[in-house]
Amino acid sequence: MALTRVSLSCSARLLPSPLLQSLLRPFSSSTSPLRSSRRRSSPIAAAFSQASQSPHAVREGQVTEAPMPSSTRPWKPTCLYYTQGKCTMMNDAMHLEKFSHNLMMDLPVNALAADKVKPQKLDYLLILDLEGKVEILEFPVVMIDAQSMGFIDSFHRFVRPTVMNEQRITEYIEGKYGKFGVDRVWNDTAIPFKEVLQEFEDWIGNHNLWKKEQGGSLKSAAFVTCGxxxxKTKVPEQCKVSNIKLPTYFMEWINLKDIYLNFYSRRATGMTTMMRQLQMPTVGSHHLGIDDSKNIARVVQRMLADGAMMQITAKRQSATGDVKFLFKDRIM
Known part of the structure; x- marks a missing residue:
């Protein structure tokens, strides 16, 4: 499948040119890596497990242990204003020193590891990890190449509830995001779920993964969720609350827990368990959606390098119908 490459390189992104800023899409941050060359290699586990074990302070909250992609480049938290398309400090040296504006830095690919990837039926994987129990608060997607494991693009939006009163929203956000120090960026950038989906459809359309006029499932791509x-539950619930029809591209997905169970023959109740079993340190703040999506993407990269096949594990029969689970051995 031909992918529309509309992203700018990291080095270009850091230039303060007004023209450059006008070219940046308002809903993604990305780079466009070439597919890694295929070479015979030795075992690759070290490519994903060796990392710095030093904790870093992030924003005003806490952060779990983070790897350093290279020995000379320390890990930095992602600028969440940038992921919302609203960073106004791209020419501020101190801001650029403190925050990352390139999600690819957390998802490096070792060419020797990429050599181990088996041919996949899907071309692209959209790692999704929603946040919000009452209503969806955060909609983050990390897109990777299923064949090369390379980071392609990201979509990230904070979501403003539609039926909660302002006092409840304030309590909700302070309780959820205050501990990470990102409640202000949430309040500055959150938009209703219906608008998020409109922007997301533009994003997958720009990547030739789906066409609104044709409907149906994604083209040679699939969502990957950790559970x-x-x-199955939250997006349909939110669509009802937002009074919109469940989009057709949400009808099937890959539950990474089921793939993990069938590939490694061991159970993992969640992302942190997977990473502990694979001896992989986590990046960023757990339960901050964009950071969790990056961590899940890193597990996917590792599994691809180990030889796993990413396959659809669940399909919804209709917008209101039951879900059919395709694996006999699965996490209940």
Missing amino acids: NWDL
Whole structure:
């Protein structure tokens, strides 16, 4: 499948040119890596497990242990204003020193590891990890190439509830995001779920993964979630609250827990368990959606390098119908 490459390189992104800023899409941050060359290699586990074990302070909250992609480049938290398309400090040296504006830095690919990837039926994987129990508060997607494991693009939006009163929203956000120090950026940038989906459809359309006029499922791509809750339960619930029809591209997905169980023959109740079993340190703040999506993407990269096949594990029969689970051995 031909992918529309509309992203700018990291070095270009850091230039303060007004023209450059006008070219940046308002809903993504990305780079466009070339597919890694295929070479015979030795075992690759070290490419994903060796990392710095030093904790870093992030924003005003806490952060878990983070890897350093290179020995000379320390890990930095992602600028969440940038992921919302609203960073106004791209020419501020201190801001650029403190925050990352390139999600690819957390998802490096070792060419020797990429050599181990088996041919996949899907071309692209959209790692999704929603946040919000009452209503969806955060909609982050990390897109990677299923064949090369390379980071392609990201979509990230904070979501403003539609039926909660302002006092409840304030309590909700302070309780959820205050501990990470990102409640201000949430309040500055959150938009209703219906608008988020409109922007997301533009994003997948720009990547030739789906066409609104044709409907149907994604083209040679699939969502990857850590569990069935995100697409089996939460998105349909939110669509009802937002009074919109469940989009057709949400009808099937890959539950990474099921792939993990069938590939490694061991159970993992969640992302942190997977990373502990694979001896991989986590990046960023757990339960901050964009950071969790990056961590899940890193697990996917590792599994691809180990030889796993990413396959659809669940399909919804209709917008209001039951879900069919395709794996006999699965996490209940």
